[in-house]
Amino acid sequence: MMRIAYVSTDPGIPVFGCKGASVHLQEMVRAFLAKGAEVTLFSPRMEGVPPQDLTTARQHPLPPVLKGDADARARGQIALNRDVAQALEAQGPFDLIYERHALFAHAAMDYARKQHIPSVLEVNAPLIDEQSRHRSLERIDDALFLACRAFAAAKQVVAVSPQVADYARDMGTPADRVTVEPNAVNPARFPDPAKFADAFCVGFLGTLKPWHDVSLIIHAFAILRQTIPTAKLLIVGDGPERRRLTVQADAAGVIDAVQFTGAVPAEQVPSWLARMHVGLATYRGSDPFYFSPLKLYEYMAAGLPSVVSRVGTLADAIEEGKTGLSVPPDDAEALAAALAKLANDPGMVRATGRTARARVLATQTWDDVADRVLLRAGLAPARMDGAA
CATH class of the missing domain: 3.40.50.2000 (Glycogen Phosphorylase B;)
Structure with a gap:
């Protein structure tokens, strides 16, 4: 052995x-x-x-x-x-x-x-x-x-x-x-793709650290709610930015539509991702980018389309329009527009999520x-x- x-x-x-x-x-x-x-x-x-x-x-x-x-x-x-x-x-x-x-x-x-x-x-x-x-x-x-x-x-x-x-x-x-x-990804953790039930749900998975730019997500979500008032934001994870982000969501008037789960055991992550319609991987343009975000591959395995910041090689990890969308970093309007595009096209959400899942389970x-x-x-x- x-x-x-x-x-x-x-x-x-x-x-x-x-x-x-x-x-x-x-x-x-x-x-x-x-x-x-x-x-x-x-x-x-x-x-x-x-x-x-x-x-x-x-x-x-x-x-x-x-x-x-x-x-x-x-x-x-x-x-x-x-x-x-x-x-x-x-x-x-x-x-x-x-x-x-x-x-x-x-x-x-x-x-x-x-x-x-x-x-x-x-x-x-x-x-x-x-x-x-x-x-x-x-x-x-x-x-x-x-x-x-x-x-x-x-x-x-x-x-x-x-x-x-x-x-x-x-x-x-x-x-x-x-x-x-x-x-x-571990395919055994994601036996079933997302069902896309209930109201349109924007999701983030990860530690709440400054470089993940969850602040931008909340800003973009507040813009999205102006045209998609039933949208929800699910933030799965915890970290030193949580208190500041909670204050920001409250000040933006969207705190009632935002759920912070806190730290979640790995075995529970798939069930939380199943509540989302889209997964986000945002990063600040001013920071050096050298990551391979685990969240991105787990979004794909869960059958979700992803919206990612166009930094470093991150956009190369998706196929534009087929497994997800990319937007400029630090641009809340662009991020909100990408989310609105998905919210208004359930067929695109399902198709991109299905393609993303098939691709990651076959290759990664x-x-x-x-x-x-x-x-x-x-x-x-x-x-x-x-x-x-």
Whole structure:
């Protein structure tokens, strides 16, 4: 049986949480398990109850990174490397070391290189740039040095977008070791497409952070309500922007038509998406775009058309007019017009949603991603059935 070590040392990602990063992590583990692999999870955030189908994954909790000032947190993350190396040695041997890239993390890739074990470093964002821009980053020289060390040691780097792939190459990864794997979906979570019942419902799924520009959504929704007074807005998720967004919706006079669900467990997401008629993926034009929004692929799997901001390569993820619509960023009037177009054409909503669902389920599943990852690591998926 193939033995896979899955390492995630980011203190902001609870393995069994409901944020997008947690869902991504769970789905990759689920895909590896489905291929017959034995998966051992290493993380400082192992709290919570795993979904039933992930209970067979072994858990090795790492010491928690204590909260405190940015410098103390950085020192805690650096110290975690020693624990990772010791844990891998104690729990091994492994046939593959798979790591979700985190600030200051290098031990997993170093261990794999020294032990001549295939390794994959999954990179979801230019973390040093992101941390410096949106939060605070102490010990930046250490962060750069250790990131370069991890990128150099990894046999394969899987980047979630072309922009993140560029970041990996800038960090020193040879170009032939870098591949792009956007986010994907688990078809089993979305057995049925949306029914488009009740009043026209605009929907957003995700963490309420500034770069998701939910403020623009509320502004556009207020405009939409002037011509479609029965429209509803469903915001599935939670985050630091919720209070401000609630105040904005109240000031715009649409608070009675807006529902904030708060944080929702992954298993409940499909039922919330089923209440929508269209899913939104909005981003500010002034921010660098390097995402592969999980929400977009889940909208598609749910049979919803999407409306996305025309930033970076995001519009390339849809087929204009066939699986969704794209609009300029920061333009509430344009977003409202796109929503009105869909609200006034139920046939288009159904057709684009149907096409989006068929396309994503045929081409972008976590099982397919796991197959490609294993192949690039030199571990053909055919070996996962227990054959020698």
